[in-house]
Amino acid sequence: MLLVYENKNTGLSSEWKEPVHVPPHLHEAIEVVYVTDGEVELGVGPELFHMDEGDFAIIFPNVIHHYQVFGQKKNKVIYLYLDPKLFPSYYKELQNYSPENPVVKKRKVHPDVVNAIKYLAEITDGNPMLIKAYAQMILAYVFTTMPLIDKSAVGRDDLIYNAVEYVAKNFRENISLEKMAYELCVSKYVLSRMFAKTFHCNFSKYVNGVRLNYAVAELENSMDSITNICLDCGFESQRTFNRVFKDRYKITPREYRKRMEHDK
Numbered sequence: 001m002l003l004v005y006e007n008k009n010t011g012l013s014s015e016w017k018e019p020v021h022v023p024p025h026l027h028e029a030i031e032v033v034y035v036t037d038g039e040v041e042l043g044v045g046p047e048l049f050h051m052d053e054g055d056f057a058i059i060f061p062n063v064i065h066h067y068q069v070f071g072q073k074k075n076k077v078i079y080l081y082l083d084p085k086l087f088p089s090y091y092k093e094l095q096n097y098s099p100e101n102p103v104v105k106k107r108k109v110h111p112d113v114v115n116a117i118k119y120l121a122e123i124t125d126g127n128p129m130l131i132k133a134y135a136q137m138i139l140a141y142v143f144t145t146m147p148l149i150d151k152s153a154v155g156r157d158d159l160i161y162n163a164v165e166y167v168a169k170n171f172r173e174n175i176s177l178e179k180m181a182y183e184l185c186v187s188k189y190v191l192s193r194m195f196a197k198t199f200h201c202n203f204s205k206y207v208n209g210v211r212l213n214y215a216v217a218e219l220e221n222s223m224d225s226i227t228n229i230c231l232d233c234g235f236e237s238q239r240t241f242n243r244v245f246k247d248r249y250k251i252t253p254r255e256y257r258k259r260m261e262h263d264k
Contacts, residue, residue, distance in 0.1 A: 011083035012131055014121045019077045022067040023199050024164050029081035030094065031065075032138060033057040034117045038075030041068040044102050046158040054106030056113060058142055060098045063154055064164045078121045082135050090139055097148040104146065113141050159186065160198055171210045172234040177203040208244050211235060215245070219257045226253050 013029075019040045033042065035051050042049045042057055043066040051057060059065050061084050069075060084094045116134040123131065154161075162184055167175070180203075181188035195203050211233040218229045230241040230253075245253050 011086045011128075012120060012135070013081045014123075015079040016121050017077065017079075019067055019069050019075050021069055024064050024066045024160050026062050026064045026164065026168060027081070028061050028084070030061060030084055030139075031059040032078075032080035032082065032117060033059070034078040034080075034114070034121075036076045036078060038073040039071075040075060040077055041070065042066075042103065043068065044098075045154040045161055049101070049103045051103055052106065054109065054114075055103055056106075056109045056117070057103045058099060058138075058146075059102060060094050060151065062095075062168070063098050063151065064161050078117055080117060080120050086132055086135065087139060090143065093143065093148070096151055098151045098154050099142070099146045100149045101146070108145075110141055113138055159184070159190075159194060163191065163194065167207055167210055171207055171214070172232065174234070174236070175207065207234075209248075212245060212248055215241070215253065216256070219253060220260050226257070229253070 016036070024043070033040075033051070033056070035053050035055050037053055039050065039052050042051055044059065044063060048068070049057070084091055087094070116137045119134050120131065163180070166180055166184060170180075177188050177191060181191050184191070192203060195201065195206055199206050201209070215229050215233045218224060218232070219226075222229075224232075226241075227238055230238045233241070235241040235244070242252055245256070249256060251259070
């Protein structure tokens with residue numbers, strides 16, 4: 001999984017599934033995590049937090065995080081993704097701060113929070129006001145019980161964190177491994193090895209993956225032309241965009257948009 005950009009019309013998307021290894025990534029949503037069975041490791045910045053059944057965690061927008069799974073246990077986790085724009089009263093805090101410890105252990109999680117998470121995970125077509133009320137309940141719990149720190153302090157000395165953040169801020173530009181290495185004050189060979197070991201791909205493929213994730217969100221949620229989307233994502237030409245897109249999705253961007261319109 002690379003960087004994820006979502007713009008769901010409902011402001012909510014959810015998954016209830018078996019967790020897998022997920023490399024460092026970020027997105028603009030608030031991510032709520034609740035372990036219903038087994039265990040999972042949540043990494044935020046350089047820290048790794050163990051989560052058991054009944055534990056709750058929250059990741060604020062644009063905070064780099066990852067998941068690891070060890071052992072052979074039967075694990076199952078609820079993931080909720082909430083659009084921060086739904087919560088204007090918390091918007092500034094969500095953008096500037098992050099929980100010092102993102103995990104709350106089972107014994108300290110309020111039953112109302114658990115009920116709200118399960119309701120939001122199972123709902124398919126609910127009342128928007130009710131959805132927002134349950135989500136507000138979760139955030140109110142977070143802001144009244146979890147100490148916050150400045151978001152800039154999370155992982156600032158970690159190379160993986162800094163590399164992911166750099167790409168997130170600059171993928172629309174003509175970036176290179178050499179330029180990135182220079183600006184992060186590390187060897188390009190160190191960076192190259194880090195991408196291969198952490199993301200199992202080279203720098204170019206990683207950056208193109210970030211661009212594709214952004215492009216897909218634009219294809220699904222805007223009426224902008226494919227040419228403009230291509231250029232806005234940082235691809236040097238529509239030919240390159242079409243080739244990279246088809247390599248991943250097995251169809252062209254135009255065909256993808258038509259399919260999404262048909263499915264709505």
